[in-house]
Amino acid sequence: MFFHLYPYSLEVGCVSKYEFVKEQIKERLQTGQIRPGGRLPSIREISRQFACSRNTAIRAYADLEREHLIYAVPKSGYYAVLRSSQPDDDQTGWIDFAAASPDPAVMPYKDFQHCLNRAIELYQDQLFSYADPQGFFSLRRALEKHLAGAQVFAAPEQISVVSGAQQALYLLASMPFPNGKSAVLVEQPTYHGMLHALDLLGVTAIGITRSAEGIDLDELERHFRNNHIKFFYTVPRYHNPLGTSYTQAQKKQIARLAAKYDVYLVEDDYLADMETGRKADPIFTYDDSAHTVYIKSFSKIMLPGLRLAAVVLPKAMVEAFRLWKAACDSSTAILSQAALEIYLTCGMYERHAAFVRERYQARMHALREACGRYLPQEIRIDVPDGGIFTRLLLPGQIDSDELAASLRQQQVLVRPVHRCFLRTHPKENGLRISIIRTDEKQVERGMQLLGETVDRFRSQKRPVQTGRAVEWI
Ligand SMILES: Cc1ncc(COP(=O)(O)O)c(C=O)c1O
Numbered sequence: 098m099f100f101h102l103y104p105y106s107l108e109v110g111c112v113s114k115y116e117f118v119k120e121q122i123k124e125r126l127q128t129g130q131i132r133p134g135g136r137l138p139s140i141r142e143i144s145r146q147f148a149c150s151r152n153t154a155i156r157a158y159a160d161l162e163r164e165h166l167i168y169a170v171p172k173s174g175y176y177a178v179l180r181s182s183q184p185d186d187d188q189t190g191w192i193d194f195a196a197a198s199p200d201p202a203v204m205p206y207k208d209f210q211h212c213l214n215r216a217i218e219l220y221q222d223q224l225f226s227y228a229d230p231q232g233f234f235s236l237r238r239a240l241e242k243h244l245a246g247a248q249v250f251a252a253p254e255q256i257s258v259v260s261g262a263q264q265a266l267y268l269l270a271s272m273p274f275p276n277g278k279s280a281v282l283v284e285q286p287t288y289h290g291m292l293h294a295l296d297l298l299g300v301t302a303i304g305i306t307r308s309a310e311g312i313d314l315d316e317l318e319r320h321f322r323n324n325h326i327k328f329f330y331t332v333p334r335y336h337n338p339l340g341t342s343y344t345q346a347q348k349k350q351i352a353r354l355a356a357k358y359d360v361y362l363v364e365d366d367y368l369a370d371m372e373t374g375r376k377a378d379p380i381f382t383y384d385d386s387a388h389t390v391y392i393k394s395f396s397k398i399m400l401p402g403l404r405l406a407a408v409v410l411p412k413a414m415v416e417a418f419r420l421w422k423a424a425c426d427s428s429t430a431i432l433s434q435a436a437l438e439i440y441l442t443c444g445m446y447e448r449h450a451a452f453v454r455e456r457y458q459a460r461m462h463a464l465r466e467a468c469g470r471y472l473p474q475e476i477r478i479d480v481p482d483g484g485i486f487t488r489l490l491l492p493g494q495i496d497s498d499e500l501a502a503s504l505r506q507q508q509v510l511v512r513p514v515h516r517c518f519l520r521t522h523p524k525e526n527g528l529r530i531s532i533i534r535t536d537e538k539q540v541e542r543g544m545q546l547l548g549e550t551v552d553r554f555r556s557q558k559r560p561v562q563t564g565r566a567v568e569w570i
């Protein structure tokens with residue numbers, strides 16, 4: 098690796114020499130001139146290259162070490178920690194309407210880093226041994242307060258911390274419930290991760306159609322009365338993939354029917370913090386009979402890799418859930434839990450949630466406008482005020498897989514919704530559109546391309562299909 102020798106006469110403006118040296122090295126790290134794990138020039142080499150004193154070089158390296166960009170190995174030298182900022186897989190130019198994980202540009206890495214450091218200082222060795230399967234107590238206490246802000250009132254004894262909402266769904270689908278029943282009722286369409294879990298576990302799953310308007314409550318009652326339903330899995334708010342929410346009246350009715358027929362509700366509130374309405378309480382708040390398991394994920398608002406979610410359980414289920422959780426992974430990593438506690442209690446979470454909500458709301462607004470401008474009338478779409486998803490329904494002659502494949506060739510990623518249905522349930526011909534990894538410009542361009550592609554498909558005489566050309570995984 099070669100480095101330029103910087104002449105003495107170098108213009109450093111008003112920054113001090115050591116700051117200049119630091120910034121130069123940082124740039125080499127960020128541009129990949131010094132690769133992750135690569136060795137940095139020695140102190141002597143730096144003072145020669147930048148014509149500075151050894152103390153200046155040492156100070157610059159000490160700062161970079163404090164910023165966790167480099168680390169020192171005694172008697173060997175300094176090495177790079179930072180990943181190159183070049184993406185491994187160059188996605189430049191792509192418009193991603195398929196993603197469900199947060200936009201890296203809005204992830205609170207820096208704030209969370211402070212929380213991790215503070216957690217280690219505060220709790221030290223406690224964070225690195227086996228822990229309570231139910232979760233770190235001081236986090237559960239912080240969650241009690243946090244959840245109360247969303248009208249979910251529960252004592253720490255009823256709260257469990259899990260490794261993501263997905264784990265909660267898997268455990269709930271596996272464990273026995275106090276009603277002794279066995280089948281699971283799911284909305285159709287629904288979150289495909291739940292369908293996958295039910296399928297792998299061999300659980301009997303029954304579907305009930307959910308449209309933009311909600312579900313047929315008489316049909317729900319028939320299922321609750323006639324089938325052996327252990328729980329009804331529902332995503333009341335900003336549904337995945339529909340994007341729509343139940344009204345408060347619908348939520349009340351669902352809670353009432355659950356109590357009447359001794360059916361549990363598993364309420365997946367994965368986008369609780371995205372709520373834009375002032376009075377949109379979860380079903381949990383209408384439940385007077387302790388039949389609701391409430392799940393709140395922390396993935397969509399912050400860092401999904403932390404794998405953190407909270408589950409509020411009816412008292413009668415706490416012990417069984419603890420057993421199932423312990424058998425699964427002993428406990429969720431306490432380091433993440435303790436850092437989340439600090440993130441919540443110092444107010445960073447609320448601030449970040451407000452920032453993210455606003456960003457995503459602006460994208461949804463752009464989506465609504467762009468749909469009106471570019472999509473033909475035959476496409477049915479209801480873009481909600483908030484959240485991250487919407488679903489569009491295609492005219493019968495357009496195959497969602499073929500449309501998705503054609504868009505992919507134009508660097509636009511979308512997801513057909515048929516994967517959100519049970520194998521036995523009639524499927525819709527539509528696409529799920531997510532704005533989570535886009536910006537307003539991409540939304541505009543993406544909808545324009547979608548509209549043009551649909552028009553092209555409609556004007557072409559479609560060949561008779563002999564089988565599926567494209568398989569989506
Ligand atoms: C509706 C729904 N529930 C749960 C999950 C999983 O969330 P977590 O990352 O907390 O496991 C997702 C992820 O996309 C989701 O869309």
